[in-house]
Amino acid sequence: MAKKFRPWTVEQRWLLPPSVQELVPEEHLAHFIRETVREELDLSAVVDVYDEERGFPPYHPVMMTALLLYGYCQGIYSSRRLARACQERVDFMAVTAMNQPDFRTVSDFRKRHLSSLSALFLQVLRLCQKANMVRLGHVALDGTKLKANASKHKAMSYGRMSETEERLATEIQGWFDRAEAADEAEDREHGASAGDELPGWVVSKEQRRERIRAAREQLEAEAKADKGPDDDPTSPSPKSKPKAKPDSDAKPADKTQLNFTDPQSKIMVSRDGFIQGYNCQAAVDGHAQIIVACDVVATNADTPQLVGMVDQIKRNLGRHARELSADTGYLSEANLRALRQRRVRGYISTRRMHPGSEQKLRRRRENQGPLAQQMRRRIQRGGHQSRYRLRKQIVEPVFGQIKAGRGFRQFLLRGRTKVSGEWALVCTAHNLVKLAAGR
Numbered sequence: 001m002a003k004k005f006r007p008w009t010v011e012q013r014w015l016l017p018p019s020v021q022e023l024v025p026e027e028h029l030a031h032f033i034r035e036t037v038r039e040e041l042d043l044s045a046v047v048d049v050y051d052e053e054r055g056f057p058p059y060h061p062v063m064m065t066a067l068l069l070y071g072y073c074q075g076i077y078s079s080r081r082l083a084r085a086c087q088e089r090v091d092f093m094a095v096t097a098m099n100q101p102d103f104r105t106v107s108d109f110r111k112r113h114l115s116s117l118s119a120l121f122l123q124v125l126r127l128c129q130k131a132n133m134v135r136l137g138h139v140a141l142d143g144t145k146l147k148a149n150a151s152k153h154k155a156m157s158y159g160r161m162s163e164t165e166e167r168l169a170t171e172i173q174g175w176f177d178r179a180e181a182a183d184e185a186e187d188r189e190h191g192a193s194a195g196d197e198l199p200g201w202v203v204s205k206e207q208r209r210e211r212i213r214a215a216r217e218q219l220e221a222e223a224k225a226d227k228g229p230d231d232d233p234t235s236p237s238p239k240s241k242p243k244a245k246p247d248s249d250a251k252p253a254d255k256t257q258l259n260f261t262d263p264q265s266k267i268m269v270s271r272d273g274f275i276q277g278y279n280c281q282a283a284v285d286g287h288a289q290i291i292v293a294c295d296v297v298a299t300n301a302d303t304p305q306l307v308g309m310v311d312q313i314k315r316n317l318g319r320h321a322r323e324l325s326a327d328t329g330y331l332s333e334a335n336l337r338a339l340r341q342r343r344v345r346g347y348i349s350t351r352r353m354h355p356g357s358e359q360k361l362r363r364r365r366e367n368q369g370p371l372a373q374q375m376r377r378r379i380q381r382g383g384h385q386s387r388y389r390l391r392k393q394i395v396e397p398v399f400g401q402i403k404a405g406r407g408f409r410q411f412l413l414r415g416r417t418k419v420s421g422e423w424a425l426v427c428t429a430h431n432l433v434k435l436a437a438g439r
Helices: 029-039 061-073 079-088 090-096 103-112 114-118 120-130 158-190 200-225 303-317 333-341 358-367 370-385 387-405 416-437
Strands: 138-147 155-157 257-259 266-270 273-285 291-297 323-326 345-348
Touching (some): 061 079, 061 090, 061 103, 061 416, 079 103, 114 120, 114 416, 120 291, 120 416, 138 266, 138 387, 273 303, 273 416, 291 303, 291 416, 303 333, 323 387, 333 345, 333 370, 345 387, 370 387
Parallel strands (some): 138 323, 323 345
Antiparallel strands (some): 138 273, 155 257, 266 273
16 A cells, blocks of 8 residues: 655645745744844934935835844855845745845945944844843953955065065066167157057056055054054053154064055964954853954954953943953953953953963063952962853853854955944844844
């Protein structure tokens, strides 16, 4: 006796076609993101830009905002992949109500409204606070390196710029001399001619020389504007020495590099080796792993970022956290003094980032200031129950969810301003996922 199967009638049509909302489960994240954007977020900064009555009606900006945020929650960041998802995935259709913007529309919308979209981070954070998911009992601070939209092989050092510019100048001048001699010989033989243009190979070399010259001048300007070590907030006693003035004769080191694709990105050290990227900062609340402050810097050092992140938490939520933990990259007397002034109990590691000899470790401890030594004793007294141990279970999983879970490992935009907006969108999406899970 043959087994019976459920009917599979491919040609069967629906007499009454269902709503696309009915094809997605009721508790699905797509419904939550769509309704949150529609009902809870103030998008007047985006909507009010469209004040021209003429022209073909554009896609609704609230729908486009919901599409971007839902895409970031699902780990889809490319405008082409977002446009394809609107055509192929039912959950995206539930967000867009069957609208299918093409990839250029999605890309242009993100670039045009990036500043307003990044400001949604604060609105979503306030929603999390309203839902009692942010308590500011213990906040963990850390940074992670993310690749820029540029190759590290497109960077050139200052020393190599000078050598290459001189070599290209000599080579181009030799071409001009040979071309001038050939022109004179042809003029004597065939008569003078006008309107000749430079060969493409000469123009190409000249354009490359101009780009190298502009990059070299930018590095020199940065070196002249550098404030020097006395203005470094990590200095043990910044008031004990007079401030260093910008040096008009200062020159960058020969190994200082600049990238031609994204000049504001820097070569950074990560677990994957050297990358061309940015240092992304995040402060995470310990209650529900909500990101309460975020920023992007183009430097390897984490130490100068602590005070700014602590103050950003107060600007966002109205008060400081009671406790803050961070790794040894944020350790300095100035940072510990700033935490004490803000009445934030700090737990910052005083150990070395990498293992070394006992003699080096002892010398490092001897060179630490009194506040750092007090911090070391505070963490040692806690032992295995030290509050510092909360750091790994608060902030590290968040970076894992963003980079491994949702696959955000490289920025799509270029320049620190745009990259900061993109990182704010990523952090907003993370908080929305947490908010949906805790509803």
